[in-house]
Amino acid sequence: MSNMIPFLPLMFGAVAALFLRGWTRNIIMLAAPVVGALNLMGLEYGVFWSMEFMGYALEPVKIDKLSLMFGYLFHLAALIAIIYALHVKDTVQHVAGLAYAASAVGAVFAGDLLTLFIFWELLALTSVFLIWARRTDRAYSAGFRYLIIQILSGVLLLAGLLIFAQVNNSLLFTHIGLEHDGVAEIGAWLIFAAFGIKCAFPFVHNWLTDSYPESTPSGTIFLASFTTKVAVYCFARGFAGEEILVWIGVTMACFPIFFAVIENDLRRVLAYSLINQIGFMIVGIGIGTALALNGAVAHAFNDVIFKGLLMMTMGAVLHMTGKINGSELGGLYKSMPKTTILCIVGAASISAFPLFSGFVSKSMIMAASVKEGYDYVWLLLLFAAAGVFHHAGIKIPYFAFFAHDSGIRTTEPPKNMLIAMTLGAVTCVALGTFPAQTVYALLPWEHDYDPYDMTHVLTQLQLLFFSALAFVWLNLQKLYPPELPSTNLDADWFYRKLAPAFVKRVACKVYGSYETFEKSVVRSIKQVIHNSYDAKLGQPKGYFARLWPIETMVVWVAILLSIYLILYYIHDLL
Amino acid sequence: MSDHHDSAGWFDKPENVKKMLKVFYVLCVLLVVADLIVHRHIYHSWENIPAFYAIYGFVGCSILVFVAKWMRTFLMRGEDYYDE
Numbered sequence: 001m002s003n004m005i006p007f008l009p010l011m012f013g014a015v016a017a018l019f020l021r022g023w024t025r026n027i028i029m030l031a032a033p034v035v036g037a038l039n040l041m042g043l044e045y046g047v048f049w050s051m052e053f054m055g056y057a058l059e060p061v062k063i064d065k066l067s068l069m070f071g072y073l074f075h076l077a078a079l080i081a082i083i084y085a086l087h088v089k090d091t092v093q094h095v096a097g098l099a100y101a102a103s104a105v106g107a108v109f110a111g112d113l114l115t116l117f118i119f120w121e122l123l124a125l126t127s128v129f130l131i132w133a134r135r136t137d138r139a140y141s142a143g144f145r146y147l148i149i150q151i152l153s154g155v156l157l158l159a160g161l162l163i164f165a166q167v168n169n170s171l172l173f174t175h176i177g178l179e180h181d182g183v184a185e186i187g188a189w190l191i192f193a194a195f196g197i198k199c200a201f202p203f204v205h206n207w208l209t210d211s212y213p214e215s216t217p218s219g220t221i222f223l224a225s226f227t228t229k230v231a232v233y234c235f236a237r238g239f240a241g242e243e244i245l246v247w248i249g250v251t252m253a254c255f256p257i258f259f260a261v262i263e264n265d266l267r268r269v270l271a272y273s274l275i276n277q278i279g280f281m282i283v284g285i286g287i288g289t290a291l292a293l294n295g296a297v298a299h300a301f302n303d304v305i306f307k308g309l310l311m312m313t314m315g316a317v318l319h320m321t322g323k324i325n326g327s328e329l330g331g332l333y334k335s336m337p338k339t340t341i342l343c344i345v346g347a348a349s350i351s352a353f354p355l356f357s358g359f360v361s362k363s364m365i366m367a368a369s370v371k372e373g374y375d376y377v378w379l380l381l382l383f384a385a386a387g388v389f390h391h392a393g394i395k396i397p398y399f400a401f402f403a404h405d406s407g408i409r410t411t412e413p414p415k416n417m418l419i420a421m422t423l424g425a426v427t428c429v430a431l432g433t434f435p436a437q438t439v440y441a442l443l444p445w446e447h448d449y450d451p452y453d454m455t456h457v458l459t460q461l462q463l464l465f466f467s468a469l470a471f472v473w474l475n476l477q478k479l480y481p482p483e484l485p486s487t488n489l490d491a492d493w494f495y496r497k498l499a500p501a502f503v504k505r506v507a508c509k510v511y512g513s514y515e516t517f518e519k520s521v522v523r524s525i526k527q528v529i530h531n532s533y534d535a536k537l538g539q540p541k542g543y544f545a546r547l548w549p550i551e552t553m554v555v556w557v558a559i560l561l562s563i564y565l566i567l568y569y570i571h572d573l574l
Numbered sequence: 575m576s577d578h579h580d581s582a583g584w585f586d587k588p589e590n591v592k593k594m595l596k597v598f599y600v601l602c603v604l605l606v607v608a609d610l611i612v613h614r615h616i617y618h619s620w621e622n623i624p625a626f627y628a629i630y631g632f633v634g635c636s637i638l639v640f641v642a643k644w645m646r647t648f649l650m651r652g653e654d655y656y657d658e
Contacts, residue, residue, distance in 0.1 A: 137657075138657070257638060258638065258641060258642045258645055259642075259645075261638060261639060261642035262642045262643070262645060262646050262649070262650070331583070333583060333585065334583040367617075370617045370618050371617070375618060378618065379620075382627075382630060382634070383630075383634045383638075386630070386631045386634045386635050386638075387634070387635065387638050389635075390635050390638060390639070402585055405583075405586065453615070454612060454614075455612075455614045455615040458605070458608055458609065458612055458614065459614065459621075459626075459627040460627075461605055462605045462606070462609065462625065462627040462628040462631065463627040463628070463630065463631040464631065465598075465601060465602050465605055465628070465631070466602065466605075466627070466628040466629070466630075466631035466632040466635075467631040467632065467634070467635045468598070469598075469599075469602055469631075469632055470631070470632045470633075470634075470635035470636045470639070471635065472595065472598070473636075474636065474639055479639070479640075479643075480639060481639065481642065481643045481646065484646075484650070485653045486646075486650045486651065486652065486653055487650075487651045487652065487653060487654075487655040487656060488645075488646075488649045488650055488651070489648075489649045489650075489651060490649075496656050497656070
């Protein structure tokens with residue numbers, strides 16, 4: 001056993017970052033993901049570590065192709081994010097970022113549900129510090145909302161796994177599915193809901209759009225990489241082929257693009273597009289064929305890199321200008337040309353241009369959907385694919401770097417940020433241009449797929465160019481909605497406005513009635529005191545409560561005794 | 575900041591933008607022409623429509639923008655809506 005438990009190198013990096021400073025810390029932080037990835041290369045498939053806990057067999061570390069693929073992905077993402085964050089002088093972010101990455105690695109190698117639960121909660125607890133690290137009021141409250149929802153997901157997972165342990169007498173994390181008898185079905189749905197929350201399913205998606213844009217420029221890179229992808233991995237392992245996922249996924253792919261078009265905060269636009277991309281993956285998992293599942297995990301792999309790249313470019317803009325709203329930016333290509341080009345590479349990748357990473361993975365899911373007869377799903381995904389290009393591919397670079405000149409003059413971001421972004425961009429192109437040697441080589445299921453056939457390249461280019469044409473036309477006709485400083489209502493309105501308003505009203509009523517009750521009690525007590533005590537004379541008002549001389553008492557005792565005597569005498573007489 | 579940042583950028587000149595758009599339009603036309611020449615694989619009956627993907631992309635994105643614009647009428651609030 002010359003190999004380590006997979007999450008240990010990153011976790012060790014986090015601990016080292018807590019105590020070390022300066023260049024030693026930088027070296028350790030950079031070495032952690034590299035050592036971790038090398039460690040993965042030496043691992044063999046199978047159970048790496050097993051133990052028994054309260055009569056249940058646990059497999060805290062289990063390695064197969066699926067977990068290994070996510071393992072590599074998380075180490076690569078961690079490396080890029082760490083390079084990007086090197087200039088940051090904030091121990092909290094470094095420690096939290098590394099510990100968060102380590103938790104994600106721990107979660108994907110968990111062979112049982114209990115270990116998964118532990119890392120599930122660690123993901124929440126470590127990542128929330130990346131949000132709080134922004135140190136603004138908004139970030140604090142967004143962080144609390146984030147934490148509450150993440151912990152709720154953990155509680156659901158715990159409840160579900162306890163039911164499963166009881167019914168199946170096993171905690172091993174294999175295919176779960178939704179078809180069960182009796183109480184096991186409740187357990188399955190609880191676990192499904194727990195995964196769904198972390199995956200940002202519709203109506204429980206706002207923790208993501210709420211908190212990610214409030215994090216620090218480098219914190220968001222970590223955040224966008226891990227939590228949702230762990231959830232995608234869990235669905236692929238536990239619920240592959242559940243048809244309901246197809247419909248949930250297609251909803252996720254479609255609805256956020258509308259919000260993304262009218263959103264002003266460009267990192268929030270990316271947060272919406274993150275949900276949209278997860279939608280594609282969830283559809284793939286729901287279809288459940290080898291091609292679809294491969295497409296889902298390949299897309300997860302590519303998404304982490306290109307979404308990370310886009311988030312990094314927007315983080316660079318925020319870092320250099322202090323602004324991130326589309327309404328305040330524009331014309332930055334003059335002072336940040338390198339960042340602009342890197343952003344366009346990310347935009348081309350997410351939009352699935354041929355030779356860029358999105359192309360080779362999104363197409364697998366599309367092909368699977370049309371192959372399995374999901375015609376409407378295919379059409380909606382096609383719409384979503386065009387929409388992605390519209391809001392992430394064009395809107396992000398256009399409003400940040402082009403559009404009207406905002407007058408902001410700045411410089412390129414620090415070197416380490418540029419290096420991280422370049423690494424991300426090169427990876428995007430490598431994944432898209434040489435898929436067989438890179439991402440396809442890691443795919444867990446057996447299936448041959450070639451994205452580069454004439455039909456596919458041509459149709460994708462047509463879709464993208466004419467989506468762009470729509471943008472150009474709408475812009476020239478002045479029909480394109482301008483970027484406005486605004487907040488758009490979403491499902492979080494229910495718990496950020498409606499519920500607080502309702503709770504406030506109920507609380508006011510309850511408190512008000514308590515107050516009137518308390519007042520009336522006090523008043524009646526005062527009345528009683530007033531009636532029985534003369535405050536002026538300093539003595540009670542009642543007859544029997546007056547002060548009596550001791551002699552009076554003696555007289556009364558004498559009277560009582562004589563009555564007793566008389567009664568006794570009378571009794572004797574009779 | 576150095577002065578050359580303040581000089582007009584390439585995209586500040588309308589003629590440059592016009593040139594770029596012209597190239598873009600030509601590419602769009604070429605893609606439609608290619609659609610008529612190349613024999614595409616057909617997986618779905620809708621794909622038989624000539625330039626189906628081009629039409630779908632253009633119409634889809636226009637609808638997307640119009641619907642999103644309309645959504646603003648009832649979803650948009652002030653920037654500090656949740657902070658008040």
